[in-house]
Amino acid sequence: xxxxPMFWKTKSDxxxxxWHPLTHKNQLEEIREESFQQPVIIYKHSTTCSISGMALNRxxxxxxxSLAHTKLYYLDLLSYRSISNEVAHVFQVHxxxxxxxxxxxxxxxxxxxxxxxxxxxIVSALKN
Numbered sequence: 599x600x601x602x603p604m605f606w607k608t609k610s611d612x613x614x615x616x617w618h619p620l621t622h623k624n625q626l627e628e629i630r631e632e633s634f635q636q637p638v639i640i641y642k643h644s645t646t647c648s649i650s651g652m653a654l655n656r657x658x659x660x661x662x663x664s665l666a667h668t669k670l671y672y673l674d675l676l677s678y679r680s681i682s683n684e685v686a687h688v689f690q691v692h693x694x695x696x697x698x699x700x701x702x703x704x705x706x707x708x709x710x711x712x713x714x715x716x717x718x719x720i721v722s723a724l725k726n
Contacts, residue, residue: 615661617641617672623681626688629671633701637668637724642682642697644675650696653715657698660717665724668700700724 620629620640629638641657644650675682675695686693689701694711700723701707708723710716 615658615670617670620671620673620681620685621678623684625671626681626684629701630688630704632669633704637707638671638701639668639720640671640673640685640699640701642673642675642685642693642695642699644695646676647695649712653696653698653712657715657717662717662721664721665717668724 629640632638641654643654673682673685682693682695685691685699689699689706691697691699691706691709696715697709697711698715698720699706699709700720702724707726708720710719
C-alpha cells in the first residue's frame with residue numbers, strides 16, 4: 599500500500615513521493631535487506647507537530663528526480679511509537695521527531711531531524 603504526498607502538492611517539476619507505511623516491527627529487517635538493493639529512507643512524523651509538518655512539506659515540495667531509486671517509508675509516531683523506538687534500537691540512532699534516516703547497505707548513512715531535514719542533504723549523503 600502506498601501513501602500519496604501527505605499535505606501539499608509537489609512543485610510541478612518535482613516528482614511525487616510514494617510513501618510506504620511503516621506499521622510493523624518486522625518491516626525493519628525487510629528495510630535493512632532492501633537497503634542492499636536500493637537506498638531506503640524512513641521519515642518519522644508526528645501528525646500533531648507543526649515542525650514535523652513543515653519538514654514533511656519541504657521534503658515533498660523539493661523532492662528530486664535523482665532520488666527515484668530510493669524506497670520511502672513513512673512512520674506515524676503517534677500511532678506507532680513502539681516501532682519508532684525499535685527503529686532507534688535497530689539502526690543505532692537517537693530518537694527524534696521529526697526525523698529522516700537514509701539507509702544504505704544495512705547502515706544509516708544520514709540522519710537528520712527538525713529543520714536539518716532537507717532533500718539537498720539526502721542527495722549529498724547518497725553521493726558519498
